[in-house]
Amino acid sequence: MGIATDIILLVVVAFFCGLLMQRLKQPLILGYILAGVILGPHTGGLTITEVHDIELLAEIGVGLLLFALGLEFSHKDLKPVKYIALLGTPLQIGLTIALGIGIGRLMGWDMKTSVWFGTLISLSSTMVLLKTLMNQGWLGTLSSKVMIGMLIVQDLAVVPMLIILPLMNDPAAGLVSLGYAAGKAALFLIGMFVLGAKLLPWLMRHIARLGSRELFLLAIIAIGLGIGYATYLVGLSFAFGAFIAGMVLNESDYGHQALSDIIPLRDVFGLLFFASVGMLLDPRFLLDHIGTILLLVLLVSVGKSLIFSSISWGFRYGNVIPVAVGLGLFQVGEFSFVLARIGLGTGSISNDFYNLVLTTAVLTMTLTPIISAQTSRLYTLKKRWFQKEPLESINFPDKGFNRHVVIAGGGRVGMQIAATLDRLTLPFVIVELDQRRIEQAKKSGYAVVYGDASHEVVLAAASVASAALLVVTIPGIVESQTIITHAQRMNTTLEVVARLSDPDFFEIFSELNVTDLVYPELEAGLEMTRQVLLALGIPVTEIQRQTEALRQEYFTSSMSRSKPYQTLAQFRSAEQQFDLQWVKIGAGCRLIGQRIGEAEIRKKTGASVVGVLRDDQLEPNPGPQFSFQEKDLVAIIGSCDARLAFQERFVPDEHVSCRVANLKPIR
Numbered sequence: 093m094g095i096a097t098d099i100i101l102l103v104v105v106a107f108f109c110g111l112l113m114q115r116l117k118q119p120l121i122l123g124y125i126l127a128g129v130i131l132g133p134h135t136g137g138l139t140i141t142e143v144h145d146i147e148l149l150a151e152i153g154v155g156l157l158l159f160a161l162g163l164e165f166s167h168k169d170l171k172p173v174k175y176i177a178l179l180g181t182p183l184q185i186g187l188t189i190a191l192g193i194g195i196g197r198l199m200g201w202d203m204k205t206s207v208w209f210g211t212l213i214s215l216s217s218t219m220v221l222l223k224t225l226m227n228q229g230w231l232g233t234l235s236s237k238v239m240i241g242m243l244i245v246q247d248l249a250v251v252p253m254l255i256i257l258p259l260m261n262d263p264a265a266g267l268v269s270l271g272y273a274a275g276k277a278a279l280f281l282i283g284m285f286v287l288g289a290k291l292l293p294w295l296m297r298h299i300a301r302l303g304s305r306e307l308f309l310l311a312i313i314a315i316g317l318g319i320g321y322a323t324y325l326v327g328l329s330f331a332f333g334a335f336i337a338g339m340v341l342n343e344s345d346y347g348h349q350a351l352s353d354i355i356p357l358r359d360v361f362g363l364l365f366f367a368s369v370g371m372l373l374d375p376r377f378l379l380d381h382i383g384t385i386l387l388l389v390l391l392v393s394v395g396k397s398l399i400f401s402s403i404s405w406g407f408r409y410g411n412v413i414p415v416a417v418g419l420g421l422f423q424v425g426e427f428s429f430v431l432a433r434i435g436l437g438t439g440s441i442s443n444d445f446y447n448l449v450l451t452t453a454v455l456t457m458t459l460t461p462i463i464s465a466q467t468s469r470l471y472t473l474k475k476r477w478f479q480k481e482p483l484e485s486i487n488f489p490d491k492g493f494n495r496h497v498v499i500a501g502g503g504r505v506g507m508q509i510a511a512t513l514d515r516l517t518l519p520f521v522i523v524e525l526d527q528r529r530i531e532q533a534k535k536s537g538y539a540v541v542y543g544d545a546s547h548e549v550v551l552a553a554a555s556v557a558s559a560a561l562l563v564v565t566i567p568g569i570v571e572s573q574t575i576i577t578h579a580q581r582m583n584t585t586l587e588v589v590a591r592l593s594d595p596d597f598f599e600i601f602s603e604l605n606v607t608d609l610v611y612p613e614l615e616a617g618l619e620m621t622r623q624v625l626l627a628l629g630i631p632v633t634e635i636q637r638q639t640e641a642l643r644q645e646y647f648t649s650s651m652s653r654s655k656p657y658q659t660l661a662q663f664r665s666a667e668q669q670f671d672l673q674w675v676k677i678g679a680g681c682r683l684i685g686q687r688i689g690e691a692e693i694r695k696k697t698g699a700s701v702v703g704v705l706r707d708d709q710l711e712p713n714p715g716p717q718f719s720f721q722e723k724d725l726v727a728i729i730g731s732c733d734a735r736l737a738f739q740e741r742f743v744p745d746e747h748v749s750c751r752v753a754n755l756k757p758i759r
Contacts, residue, residue, distance in 0.1 A: 108127075140371065150367075173237050176242065181241075188213060188214035188396060192212070211257060212428040212431055215249075215428050218246075236416075257440065284319075321333070377451060389455050400422070401415060424449075424452060486534050496520055499521070519539075521540065523554050557583050560587065563588075567591055591610055618643060688701055688716050688717075696737075706725075
């Protein structure tokens with residue numbers, strides 16, 4: 093089967109290696125690289141036969157990753173880091189080349205080889221860094237934006253490097269080629285941002301109107317890879333073209349859907365990229381030159397880390413940013429492979445030097461998730477010098493927040509909740525990672541934190557320690573569990589309302605002591621059931637009885653050991669049947685010990701008792717012989733005057749308004 097067999101083997105082995113890394117609590121990309129080492133041509137045994145074809149497919153993974161990145165980031169996101177990206181990156185490249193020359197002279201290499209080495213190590217890995225940031229949830233911090241801005245400029249720098257390095261002996265020809273490439277890049281950018289900004293949204297709008305999901309997905313792939321290939325044909329970077337295409341498409345109304353559709357494909361081809369990196373690693377060469385390689389890895393990693401950290405500090409980025417940038421960008425990038433192949437093909441570097449650089453690059457890539465993760469751990473440990481990472485916080489009041497609502501997830505559900513809270517002038521802050529939703533919240537004037545709510549530093553930025561309520565609208569159980577656990581650790585009195593994606597997760601939320609759960613599929617099913625029964629002419633009371641029986645079956649059978657959920661189910665059952673008000677029978681209330689018939693509540697006040705909640709059990713429509721007890725919660729209906737009359741006559745010491753009481757669940 094040729095290449096098909098290779099892909100099948102690669103996916104299967106990568107799955108088991110990824111599973112192993114997951115159990116070891118290591119990043120999945122290490123598993124993908126391990127799969128490449130196992131199936132590579134240097135290890136024997138079961139081997140991929142078409143390594144070059146896998147490498148070509150891996151280039152699609154790079155393009156899709158950059159295309160997806162462009163869909164997530166608009167040009168507005170790069171404005172805060174434009175100076176360090178445009179000025180700091182060339183400085184970093186120059187300093188790293190100087191570092192490489194120094195290392196080369198230390199190793200006894202000639203000047204030409206040392207310059208090649210410095211240039212090769214000056215580039216960092218966009219693919220590895222972005223995947224690491226995504227897995228760690230650090231996209232959205234200012235440090236991640238600095239890194240992405242510098243990586244974009246590095247990718248642009250590949251073009252002049254491809255021209256200059258092979259022509260070091262003929263500088264004049266190199267300058268002419270460089271000027272030609274710069275002109276092509278300028279024309280491409282102008283065309284994309286002037287013509288593409290109008291053409292691509294128009295094209296996507298017409299494709300969306302056709303109503304075909306498959307055509308929409310194919311159009312997205314064609315745009316991302318097609319524009320990337322067009323830039324390759326004119327001598328520019330394929331990945332750079334795909335990134336610009338994503339940025340342009342991000343400005344349209346279809347950017348979010350395009351990103352959602354492209355992510356699975358991006359991840360599959362990304363697997364091929366990391367596996368191809370593993371295939372490049374020759375264990376025998378590594379063992380034969382272990383001392384030299386480890387020395388190079390150490391010198392390159394430490395040297396690049398110091399350079400990136402110093403430049404970040406020099407551009408006045410403080411706190412954790414210099415450390416995060418240094419720990420994130422120390423590796424040697426994938427474009428170094430391309431440069432190294434050109435150097436090998438033109439005879440500029442030897443085969444041994446090529447393998448040496450290749451092995452060093454693969455090892456630094458492999459170490460990136462582990463080294464970069466130390467930043468997150470230092471945050472988790474709340475080291476004093478890592479506590480002030482500036483997350484992007486928008487529309488925050490000067491006085492901060494207190495007793496507010498934290499909404500984890502600013503999607504459709506989160507925005508509906510925010511709109512309601514805003515109308516009621518209740519304080520809230522949204523935590524969201526999607527840039528389009530961030531912009532929507534910003535335009536609405538809502539307070540929002542740009543980051544992943546599953547990380548404590550992001551929750552701290554949302555002032556969850558002083559919040560009254562956490563609302564988790566994210567459907568994923570792992571993310572929800574992490575968010576709630578961190579939030580409750582930071583605020584032990586925090587109330588939590590969470591979204592339930594599957595009834596099987598009831599017990600997990602029960603152990604987390606979640607205040608209330610909302611199961612969207614259940615609510616949609618109940619509403620459709622109501623509409624069906626109404627269309628069939630079933631009486632409203634019977635419809636309500638049937639639908640509430642279904643709800644109680646969901647919310648009490650799986651939560652039989654949790655009284656708060658039973659109580660909430662009872663509240664829901666009563667409140668949805670009537671426009672009622674709950675009144676608590678306190679000590680000294682005149683109703684204690686009286687029967688409903690004796691009290692003549694309806695005759696004297698005009699209000700009616702429709703239910704009593706006692707010991708977490710609801711007594712619906714209690715009869716005239718029902719006797720009230722202290723701590724009963726009594727549900728009454730009637731006009732505002734009738735309810736006030738009930739208050740004045742029977743419970744004058746309790747404050748009751750003419751709206752449904754906002755009660756917390758009984759614990």
